Amino acid sequence: MSEEKDRELRALQAALAAEHAAVYGYGIVGGRIGDGQRTEAHTAYDAHRARRDALVREVKDLGGRPVAASAGYALPFQVPDSAAAVRLAAELEDRVAGVYADLVRAAGGGRRTLAAEALREAAVRAVRWRGESVAFPGLAERAGTAPPSAAPTA
Numbered sequence: 001m002s003e004e005k006d007r008e009l010r011a012l013q014a015a016l017a018a019e020h021a022a023v024y025g026y027g028i029v030g031g032r033i034g035d036g037q038r039t040e041a042h043t044a045y046d047a048h049r050a051r052r053d054a055l056v057r058e059v060k061d062l063g064g065r066p067v068a069a070s071a072g073y074a075l076p077f078q079v080p081d082s083a084a085a086v087r088l089a090a091e092l093e094d095r096v097a098g099v100y101a102d103l104v105r106a107a108g109g110g111r112r113t114l115a116a117e118a119l120r121e122a123a124v125r126a127v128r129w130r131g132e133s134v135a136f137p138g139l140a141e142r143a144g145t146a147p148p149s150a151a152p153t154a
Helices: 002-032 035-061 082-106 109-130
Strands: none
Touching: 002 035, 002 082, 002 109, 035 082, 035 109, 082 109
16 A cells, blocks of 8 residues: 555544544433434534445445544543533534544545545534634644543543
8 A cells, every 4th residue: 555545544544533532422412412402412413424324435435444432432531410411512523523623634536525524524523512613623633722622532
């Protein structure tokens, strides 16, 4: 495999791992979120499941073995109520945006376009959850200028 394809495969695997974590995290969000935001949480959960499934296919198309989801993930903070669930949802989207920014850099052609769409969607969801935006979604986390990512980690 060429170095370029290997880099792309690693970025796809990282995006897949982030989507696994987001699906898990949204399971927590959905259990704690208020009724008024439950539909938004369910929509985000479904979107991450769809992205996860598409990434599994992309990894296989490049000849890789898709990274499996962990049995569980450590949450970055306690999520006892709806306010914490909203904060977790925003943090999940930031984490996903970061890995899609990496995939945009590593991929070409159609995969780059799909990664850019996924980055945009995650950034929009983060803004909706947080109520404010950042200048370069997915990049501040990589520069170490944002608070530590609160995505569930293995």
